Amino acid sequence: MASSRSSSEESRFTVLAASAVGGILAGGILLGFLILPVVQGRQAGIDPWTAICRSLGIAPGTPAAGSPISTAAARPVSRVSWDEGTLRALAGAAGPSPPEAVAQCAACHGDAGIATDPTFPNLAGQSAAAIFKQLHDYRSGARVNEQMSPVAQGLDEADLAALALHFAARSKGTMDATARADRNHPVAELVLRGDPARGIPACNSCHAPGSGGPIETPILTRQNEAYLADQLRRYARGDRGNDIYGRMRGFSAKLTEDEIRRLAAFYAWTE
Amino acid sequence: MAASEEDVLRTEIRWSFVVFAATALILISILYAGLVHGINPPSNIETVDPKTLHLSGEFTEGNLGTRVEADGGVTVRVVTTQFAFVPQCVVVPTDRKVTLRFASPDVIHGVLVAGTNVNTMVIPGYVSQVHTTFKTTGDLLTPCHEFCGLGHSQMWAIVRAVAPADFKPDAQGRAACDGR
Ligand SMILES: [Cu+2]
Numbered sequence: 001m002a003s004s005r006s007s008s009e010e011s012r013f014t015v016l017a018a019s020a021v022g023g024i025l026a027g028g029i030l031l032g033f034l035i036l037p038v039v040q041g042r043q044a045g046i047d048p049w050t051a052i053c054r055s056l057g058i059a060p061g062t063p064a065a066g067s068p069i070s071t072a073a074a075r076p077v078s079r080v081s082w083d084e085g086t087l088r089a090l091a092g093a094a095g096p097s098p099p100e101a102v103a104q105c106a107a108c109h110g111d112a113g114i115a116t117d118p119t120f121p122n123l124a125g126q127s128a129a130a131i132f133k134q135l136h137d138y139r140s141g142a143r144v145n146e147q148m149s150p151v152a153q154g155l156d157e158a159d160l161a162a163l164a165l166h167f168a169a170r171s172k173g174t175m176d177a178t179a180r181a182d183r184n185h186p187v188a189e190l191v192l193r194g195d196p197a198r199g200i201p202a203c204n205s206c207h208a209p210g211s212g213g214p215i216e217t218p219i220l221t222r223q224n225e226a227y228l229a230d231q232l233r234r235y236a237r238g239d240r241g242n243d244i245y246g247r248m249r250g251f252s253a254k255l256t257e258d259e260i261r262r263l264a265a266f267y268a269w270t271e
Numbered sequence: 272m273a274a275s276e277e278d279v280l281r282t283e284i285r286w287s288f289v290v291f292a293a294t295a296l297i298l299i300s301i302l303y304a305g306l307v308h309g310i311n312p313p314s315n316i317e318t319v320d321p322k323t324l325h326l327s328g329e330f331t332e333g334n335l336g337t338r339v340e341a342d343g344g345v346t347v348r349v350v351t352t353q354f355a356f357v358p359q360c361v362v363v364p365t366d367r368k369v370t371l372r373f374a375s376p377d378v379i380h381g382v383l384v385a386g387t388n389v390n391t392m393v394i395p396g397y398v399s400q401v402h403t404t405f406k407t408t409g410d411l412l413t414p415c416h417e418f419c420g421l422g423h424s425q426m427w428a429i430v431r432a433v434a435p436a437d438f439k440p441d442a443q444g445r446a447a448c449d450g451r
Binding site (some may be wrong): 035040043081119199204 | 302305306309311313315316322323324325326333350352353354355359375377382402420421422424425426450
């Protein structure tokens, strides 16, 4: 179909469209580079000319507040950095034969990563990142334990990743189904939804595998009950402080002793 | 029934007015926020390595919180992390310029201090810096307003604005909610 519009109508449209685009452009320039910077500059004590230059990007913004660094000796926090090298080392598969250093672990953590004493942690099926980070922290002194620290200090960096991959690949075995925790237990509310009023996030927002929380978050299910409760108490007291930015210390102190016991039991007896 | 070309044109024009009105409304609210509440994008770009944030420098755990610098300025340093603000409560004086500096080691978070012009995203890799002057005293609720994971809804902090007379930094210039 041929256009029935006259050429005068056509050129009128062109003029209209061009002036609309031009008007919006001019309005944008006026607002963005003149009115907003000048008014906001006045509120911030910046003269109009500087404000305009800054909005154009030809004068630098407010310089970063210089950062005097605390010289107070803080307790050693974790030295682990999740850089590419570390992630690549942990992305590999466990070697065909267990690393030599495994022999040192068996007395306490069992041959297959199931602890020999209920107050020791199981390692079987734990996430490799979690095992690596904890070994690294025992080695650097960020986490201290009279049994673990000397063991970890005898290992070298390559051992850590190999051991982590080895234990992560072990099976937890099957659980006695009659002992399973009740999913409707009142403490499940904390596990699944947390307590916003007290600022306690849901445990599973980090601890459920694949939840998208910090990479080093350990798996808690099927861990020994006494060990879990003990660690929560340590976080609460501040005896354990290797959790980066107090992710666990922050709210552990708000948990009651009763909640700690129930949470430990819940996770210990959940598949 | 097929609409005539005239009808189509008239409908299009009517809708274009609706679009213009909606755009104008949004623009006006942005202008209002910018001019009256002083809300503006960050004025500087400053990068920081999120992988090593906790290892050394400004955003190490021991260096966080409120601090009166040597030049008398008040700086508040906060790390936003899944799913907490560190520290969870910071104390600031009213009627005095305060610089807030935020950094994230993990994912994008948001900071909004209720009733003030402090409203920024915190993007891993960058320091988010906001200048403000608190005008009212009280505990200001500070939620994370950028979905950051399953625990997002439990992520909030308190900015405790106190009268200048009640703002008592220690010998190192540090001030904390619990009077640490
Ligand atoms: Cu957040």
